[in-house]
Amino acid sequence: MDILLSILAILVLAKVLGELVERVGYPALIGEIAAGVILGPSLLNLVAHDDVIEALSTIGVILLLFVIGSQMNLKLFVSSTARMVVTAVTASLIPVCAGFLLGTLLHQPLILSFYLAIILSITSVGIVVPTLVSLNKFNTEIGTTIIGVAVLDDLIALTLYGILSSMSVGKGISTADLLISVGISLLFIIGMATAGRFVLRRVFTLSARASSHEVSYAISLILAIAAALLSHAAGLNYVIGAFLAGLILGDLIRIDRQLFDSLTDSAFGFFVTLFFASVGLVLEITPQNLSPLIIPILLTAIGAKILGGFLGSIWFFKDAKSALLVGIGLCPKGDLPLAISKYALLAGLISNELYTTTVLTVIATIIITPALLKRGFQSQVEPAPLG
Template sequence: MDVILQIILLLICAKLFGELVERMGYPALIGEIAAGILLGPSLLGWVTTNETIEVFADIGIIALLFVSGAEMNLKSFLERRNVAVTTAVAGVIVPFAGGILLGYLLNFSQAETLFLAIALSITSIGVSVRILVDYKQLNTVLGTAIVSAAVLDDIIGIFLLGILSAVAMQGTTLAGGSLSAGILIGIAFLVVFVLIAPRVLRWLFDLARKTETHEMVYSVAIILALASAWLSHTAGLHYSIGAFVAGLILGDQIRRDRPLFDSLMDFGFGFFVTLFFASVGLLFSFTWETFLSPYIIPIIVVAIGGKIIGGYIGSFHFLTKAEALLVGLGMTPRGEIALVVAKVALVGGVIGSALFSAVTVMVIATIIFTPLLMKHGFAWAKIAEKESP
């Protein structure tokens, strides 16, 4: 089928399913993922992942994180740095330890156990942000804590991916030089970007406002988002990191221009972000035999439980118990980076197809379960708040 027609079908189905799910009181992303599952290789087989859809999906995650960064208050974000650090660290250590224990119990090899621990440790910032946007919680204390922790979690995940890549290339012996170089490059990029980017990005943005072309500011905002994402990716980090930081830096200027902010929201959520979540559903390409794997249920349980416990432990000193639980729930979804980790491990011969399939099912399951759990978590938190003295 022609790729344009595939995109049309995917977009129509994703928007319709998203609307139906929202009317039921749940985030639209569940319906968008369901559209991908329906049209993808698992069921109808009308749409398959291809290079064009993957590029649009990448732009979707860039747009989502850039707009989300612009929507947040930089001062509030920085004020939450303590809870962000402790939550990110605990949110990695607990599921990592759970993965090590589970790998031992399932008699995995050392390399397979390391892979599982890494895959369980990584939060999807894109999914977490979309859930908070849908529930209108992005700018709350809770939302800021989740997003700031998820950003650090993503960075830690990239470094863990570097470890796994070294294992894939060198067997069970870590390639210390290449791994250290990758980590140093990533850290150097973040330091330089945070020091230089605010002045440069704001100068370019102000320059765009002085032009005669009325849509120039809109174009420059998109260009800066894409350029920051590309620089981040070039430095070995995920696209989302650069896009989010750029949005955070330009947030004050963008929020003051409401038509611009609304246009960027439409640019992202009207097309690209929808395709990103629909493309997640396209990955669900398994037979019923896949679900007979003895690995799937234990991996999903440890994936969800590890993040909830880690997020709670990391944040309960700074927030209420109800908020700390919601932070743990918000850290639960895995996404694009976990899938990259799985692909690296599979191609490098670290894992087999059975474990790869089980982890991919886990990723999709956590993306679907998290908004459902958070819906009930928000309801419980409101009840707990009313009952508190």
């Protein structure tokens, strides 16, 4: 199929299905992934995942993580730092350990156990926020705890993924390799938080003085892509640099509502849609790829997150139900694990079977979590936290 016709088919079907899915209360990304599944090799096999689609979807995932990062107002969480840090550590550590243990029990290689550990540790901010808003719990103590922990969990997961993505495919993981990978990831994050922060904010501030508002828009895109390329040059994935750039520039971007809306509309109106559709395009749902592993992986993903969130936050709330709701709210996966999984597949780190299992697990958590949260909040009179 002609490439323009392919893009047109993807956009039309993805937007139609995304709108239908949103009308029944779920994120549009489920419909957009479904569009890729329908048009790809799983069903109609009309659209190929070629270099053009991949290039556009790469820009999409860069913009997706940049926008997610720019939405994070970390200053809102300063007053609850202890509660969020403690909860984030347990809500990451327990799923990471569970992922390693599950991979070992399933006789998976160490690198695949590491991959499972990363995927299980993630909470999707992009799914959590609209869910809490729809339940009118965004500005509650439970809501802000969930969001703050989700942000920290994603930072931890991105650091772990930086380690994974810097490992050579096909090599064993020696202690030296692991230490080098950890060092590269930490140096990149520290560099972005110091020199990178100064450069990015300085360039953006200078662009705001231009007579044309389009300059700030263009500079935002340039800085997002530049940061992504820098992380890629360091042996990490594009998403890490893009996310950090969004965090660094977030407060500057959000005060210019027109700029923020323009970035969001261009990202989610075209590029991000192509990215989610591409997730479905490389998904081959065949009897061979429908693994029974989805049941233990899904149960572990939900159980480990609930346990981690509960154990981390129980010390800061007066009742166990509030801590349980925090754990439930940390369950949904979404954009970030999909991005990590797709790049892990294309890099040869995981099989089509594990990729299919991961995508289906992500979709299941997106469907299950809002229903569990709604039920939990209906029976909850939220208490004030202890600290």
